[in-house]
């Protein structure tokens with residue numbers, strides 16, 4: 001009945017925080033409601049899979065897709081929504097680059113199942129029941145989506161038009177993007193080039209961060225619970241891991257300002273493929289141990305001792321970007337090594 | 344040669360001022376050593392972004408060698424110390440990724456140490472040969488239903504010397 005453009009939002013492997021972040025844009029949500037008709041939004045409205053299947057291709061004007069690709073169902077939905085949408089946005093860190101779900105790329109599907117269904121302290125599973133893709137029951141066969149060994153980002157299964165980073169994206173950034181889209185739909189305004197990262201800056205979080213940086217080097221790392229950071233001072237220079245130097249701006253450096261190092265949710269800097277590798281370099285620059293006068297054979301050990309206080313470097317530096325990293329996942333059963341071992 | 348033995352592909356990042364010259368020296372003095380290392384000249388070992396290493400491994404290298412001046416001799420004073428700090432942390436990360444430590448090595452070789460560099464290449468070639476191919480794209484990423492990024496399967500034949 002109405003001619004309004006159609007909006008969809010769908011969650012794949014995600015926590016649901018992205019949905020909440022859309023509602024977090026405050027009274028602007030009324031404008032969204034005014035401009036768009038909802039075509040699909042399982043979190044807040046009752047649509048079914050077959051509703052979407054029934055739409056013509058390209059029926060949905062804008063689809064905000066959040067969540068990573070963890071199961072065959074996630075992938076199927078991504079493909080369906082791609083077909084039905086004119087503009088597909090990878091919304092939030094999971095869809096953009098894997099985020100927390102993709103941390104399980106540091107291990108295998110089997111290990112994940114072991115932990116989740118057998119070994120967790122709170123698990124009581126005497127019959128060792130685990131989900132099966134197919135289960136025979138007297139009435140017939142029950143099926144479940146299959147669980148992938150590797151978590152993928154949205155653009156690893158379908159083409160993506162825009163990326164909106166953040167875990168979750170910040171309200172002003174979301175609105176800034178929606179405004180552009182609304183303007184394009186209603187007034188033929190310009191859209192950013194396809195493939196762009198929207199709703200974010202293009203410098204490092206450090207540049208938005210007001211904490212004092214004194215180019216101090218450190219000889220020991222601390223985990224957040226171990227020390228009380230001194231207010232107003234760069235956290236990395238106090239030995240607290242802050243991924244700000246390797247992370248794209250756009251959030252306003254919210255976390256460092258309240259004493260929590262940047263976790264890296266806006267993804268790698270402009271032009272950088274691998275956020276973790278960049279962070280590794282940044283860490284190498286703040287470690288103040290070893291110089292050219294030290295004994296060649298002792299140097300490595302001295303540095304290694306400092307790195308000993310840095311727990312789980314891969315999990316820390318790739319907390320949000322594992323699926324988009326250069327190597328994407330670990331090699332399980334590498335000769336004599338322990339995939340996913342912490343430290 | 345019916346039973347072809349596995350010839351590892353090793354990408355070598357050699358610093359311009361020491362290790363690249365060491366390789367040059369090994370060449371001009373006709374030192375025999377394994378032809379498996381593809382030398383890439385960089386200005387300093389400190390120029391080697393860890394991304395280079397990861398990219399090489401992803402794109403088909405079986406191993407990566409970073410070679411620079413001895414500590415205290417870097418043309419840019421401390422570039423090699425920086426390389427070492429990165430390397431120490433990278434090693435810890437590679438372990439988490441299931442990549443054997445022999446596959447990424449850091450070597451110091453001054454311009455006069457052609458033989459030392461040649462030995463390091465020989466040693467590393469044998470170590471990596473013993474580990475077998477890495478084939479990251481095919482063996483690690485392949486079975487994941489991942490949309491192939493590019494299907495550039497570059498099979499580099501190692502020439503006999």
Ligand code: FES
Nearest residue numbers: 358387411412417
């Ligand atoms: S110039 Fe050789 S390591 Fe820096």
